[in-house]
Amino acid sequence: DGGVDLHGKCWYLGEAGASCSSTCKAKNLGYSHYVAGEAAPMVPKLLGREPGTRQFAWGRTECYVPGSDRYHTAKERADSNAGDQGDAGDWSVDVCRLACSCTQGASSPAPPVTPSAPYPGCVEQSSVYRHAGAHAIFVDLSSYGAAGCWQNDCKNTDKFNADDMGICARTCSQIEECTHWSYGEQEDAKKCFFRKSDGGREQADGWTSAPKGCAPPPIPDSYLAWSAAELLKVCDAGKSDACPDMARAVTTWRFAIRHLKRATEGKVDPNTINFINQVSDDTDAFAAQMSEDNFPVVVGNNRQVFMALGSWLASQPQPSVDTRDASLPNPVRSQFCGPASCHEKVD
Structure with missing residues (x-):
């Protein structure tokens, strides 16, 4: 029906102003980006x-x-003035008829055969949830990702670079607005994409997707907080050969405190909550303007709070974790967070 079969795709010339996602969908096909x-x-x-x-x-x-x-x-990386920075399938220009590479199969393939299976058995292969102009969430994901975000702003994004699809699953499970996630390659990097519905589902080779409930077993907040705080003991005396990077140490402290706040909510007395909130605010303020002189003071106050809660933290569930699991945040894998996030790889 007017298409051209080449490069393992079925190509169509869209109408002026139409995106490739909509062009392929109109043919009851999925969109699969390809640069000829x-x-x-x-x-x-x-x-x-x-x-x-x-x-x-x-x-x-x-x-x-x-x-x-x-x-x-076309080329692999769009010019900055093209407005082509999101999903390639969502791009459109009023005067352009786009050459669209579509894939065989319905644009909304069937759900996974075993959606109730434990992760990763519940993950749908060769499937992507596109934004399609309506389905993305744009939220602060800076605690989870540090690069590859929408317009390089991880505080207002629907995506970030990730080394493992489990990071997408774990992140979606913690973001209220997220109902579905996808993992695949964009701009020569593997990325997580977060959605508020499955309305943009398409077939796409090399992609994986799942609903919010499809995720690795959660790690208790108390364990995440304790793991990070234990790791940070080498920084208790301040910056040193054992603790050379204040930015990474502070990001790790913020991770520890964030999860401590979640773990203690409704479970400790109001005075303790006030102390936790105070060190949280102080650590955030220090992160915005770091100085080597104030570092031991901030670290010392944080340590006092964790020492006061040491017995309580020790009494909380201690899960068995595999430190080789790339979906786990750095502190659980005995590594400091990166300067910006706790899934950041730092050599």
């Missing part, structure tokens, strides 16, 4: 002729402008 390259672009093949003018690659998808019979080729 400069040597053999797709627009001439889809038109059956060479347009009057061939122009530079601009976005990640080829664009044909019928009003002036010209086209832009």
Whole structure:
């Protein structure tokens, strides 16, 4: 029906102003991004002729402008002025008919065969939840991811770079607005994507997706707080050869305190809660303006709170964890957090 079968995809030339996700969906197909390259672009093949003018690659998808019979080729990384920074399937330009690479199969494939199976058996293979202009959540994910965020702002994003799909699952389970997650490659990096519905589901090779309930067993907040605080004992005397990076130490302290607040909510007396809130505020303030002189003071106050709660923390559940599990935050794997987040890899 007017498509071209090439590169393992079924290609269609969309209508002016239409995204590739909508173009493929109209054909009852899923969208699967592919760059054909400069040597053999797709627009001439889809038109059956060479347009009057061939122009530079601009976005990640080829664009044909019928009003002036010209086209832009595509490249892996879009120019900053293209507005092509989210899901490639969501990009559209009013004057462009996009060369869209679609995949066989319904745009909304069936749910996983065993949705109630324990993780990772509940994860749906070859499936992605697209934003499609409506389904993404844009929230503060800076505690979970540090790179690859929407417009480089991890405080207002629906995605971040991640080394393991379990990070997506664990993050979604902790974000109130998140109902579904996807994991796949964008801009040469593996990323987590977070959604508020499954309305953008498409078939896509190399992607995995799941609803919120499909996640590894949760780690108790008390254990997360205790693990980080124990790791930080090398910093109790301040910056030193054993504790050379204040930024990483402070990020780890903030992680410990954040989970301590969650663990103690409704379980300790109001005075203790006030102390926890005070060291939390002080640590956040220090993170905004760090100084080597004040570092031991902030660390000392944090340690006092954790020492006061030492017996209580020790009485809480102690799960068995595999430190090789890449979905776990750094402190549970006996590593400090990165300067920005606790899933950050630091050499």
